[in-house]
Amino acid sequence: MKKSRRTFLTTVSMLAGGSMVSLPSWGFGLGKTKLKVTLVGTGVRGTSFWGKRLVDQYSDLLEFVGLCDINPGRLAYAKKYIGVSCPTFTDFEEMVSSTKPDLVIVTTKDSNHHKFIIKGLDMGCDVLTEKPLTIDEDKCQAILDAERRSNKNLIVGFNYRWGPYSTKIKEMLMKKAIGKVTSVDFHWYLNTYHGASYFRRWHGLRQAGGTLWVHKATHHFDLLNWWLDADPAEVFAYGALEHYGDNGPFRGENCRVCEYKKECKFHWDITKDRRSMDLYVANEKYDGYVRDSCLYRPEINIHDKMSAQIKYANDTIVNYSLTTYSPFEGWRIAFNGTEGRLEAWLDIPYVKNENLNQSELHAAEMNQDGKDKLDHEPIIVHKLWKDFETTHVAMERGGHGGGDKRLHDKIFKNPQQEDPFDRAAGVRDGAMSILIGVAARKSIESGHPVRIAELTDLEPRAKRL
Structure with a gap:
């Protein structure tokens, strides 16, 4: 039929x-x-x-x-x-x-x-x-x-779940490679190319993007919720704006007309980016949106350094941080469990003794042409009283680590295929990911922990359904 x-x-x-x-x-x-x-x-x-x-x-x-x-x-x-x-x-x-x-x-x-x-x-x-x-x-x-x-x-559209590296972490946790997970350290580093770009755009305004606690970190919080197979219950956070915004030594109207082009290490010449010129600059006259705004403009009102502790409904504790002006872009995570510890990371340059071009790194991640060569990245499992073991995961860099095309294929091409890793994300997943960021903002403002259940009518679950 x-x-x-x-x-x-x-x-x-x-x-x-x-x-x-x-x-x-x-x-x-x-x-x-x-x-x-x-x-x-x-x-x-x-x-x-x-x-x-x-x-x-x-x-x-x-x-x-x-x-x-x-x-x-x-x-x-x-x-x-x-x-x-x-x-x-x-x-x-x-x-x-x-x-x-x-x-x-x-x-x-x-x-x-x-x-x-x-x-x-x-x-x-x-x-x-x-x-x-x-x-x-x-x-x-x-x-x-x-x-x-x-x-x-x-x-x-949570694409990070679909990358082979993230999926392998999920598989290992599902198989209880370290027993029951009890705590997590998760740290994400945005470099002075990609991280800075958020402060040039509308994302630098809390009223437009909800701060990077929501716009960017929602990716990371969704991964945590999915990896841990549980909902967040309580958040306590710190955050500040101390690098961008009115902290800058000078400022201009935008990068194109700025008199400090030679002095500003963050100067970005949008005229060398044909797509940005055609999509944004050519159409500023219609709505006034400027793509290369000054990242030192005083109206910026989001945090550029962030740290949070998240308690999950299953009693797992997470220590999370987001840095927006790191010399390199990458992330590292460690899961502590009753039977050991799992460590994973991507794009930490000194681990492989690599000198990565940070602007090219982001461009490669966003690339969608599907011609990326395979690479292999390690995941380390330390068992209690045993030597550590290394698993090498085949993955590509383009399309957000291969997640983009796999997400699209699932939605539009292979909906009938069962997914043992439960990577499809719906409204509850979207809500639980942003509510961590919302709670973090509120915690910074109040100086107190914020309970997720106080924000909407969703009740956190010790196990996702």
Whole structure:
């Protein structure tokens, strides 16, 4: 019996939302109607990962029936760059009403995610949103309510879960390689190329991106929740802005016209980035968004150093930190358990005696061409009273460590394949990841621990369902 792509997407979304369902053993093709997709938000992530890559890789399975953005110039660029012939809209409801999509993809500014998620669900569509789900607990509750009343479903695009290296960690923890996990040390380092870029953009404003506790760290918190197979229960945090913003020795209107180009180590020449010039600079006149804003501008109001302790509902304790001006970009994690310790890391240059170009490193991670060569990275397991053992994991650098293409394949190509690692992410996953960051912000402001259960009507579970 043939099934529609709408039925397919609903089934996948139900799985992502945590419903206990079995996926039907069928795929796309064979004359079935293509999935009708719309995209709202035509910035760099929307036009590339959720735009051009879908067209390039899955045009036999889906078709874009509408693009939406408040900036008509970016819309025109996006239509050409993605390679579609669909109509464009500056009004979201008009787009959904006229095109009747099966799926709405949301890649707008974080502070607006909730508007389009809720409208999409209420208008009868399944919705896929970029991380983070939203930026505060009130918007989060509104999304939870909308998903419940809509009889539709929401997928959150957590790609880090799908990378082979992250998946191998999950597999080893599932097999109790170190017994029951009791505590975790998790430290993420953003370099002075990638980390600094957040402070040039709208992400530097708390009201737009919720701070990096939410916009960036939601990736890391989702990994923790997934690895530990539990929900966070309480957060205590510290944070400050002491490097960027009004801490700078000088400032200008933007990098292009700044009189301190030769003195500022953070100067970025956007004119050498053709895509940024075409997507952003050429269209500043429509909405005033400046992509190369000064990272020393005084209106920046987010933290640039962050540290938190997270207590999970299963009593695991996590010590987490995020640095935004590290000399190198990478991360390291250690899980302590009743039977040993598991250590993992990526891109720590002195471990391999590598001298990595930090700007090229980020470009390679974002690359989506699929031509990346395989590399092997270690995971160390120390058993109590035994020598340590090393497992080498085959992985690629591009597409966020190979996670991007695997996430897409699961959603659009291989929905019928069972996943023993439960990597599909739905509304509860999205909520629990951002609520750690929201709780961290509140803890910094109050000087007290913040309980996750006080933020929305979700009750933390000692084991995820």
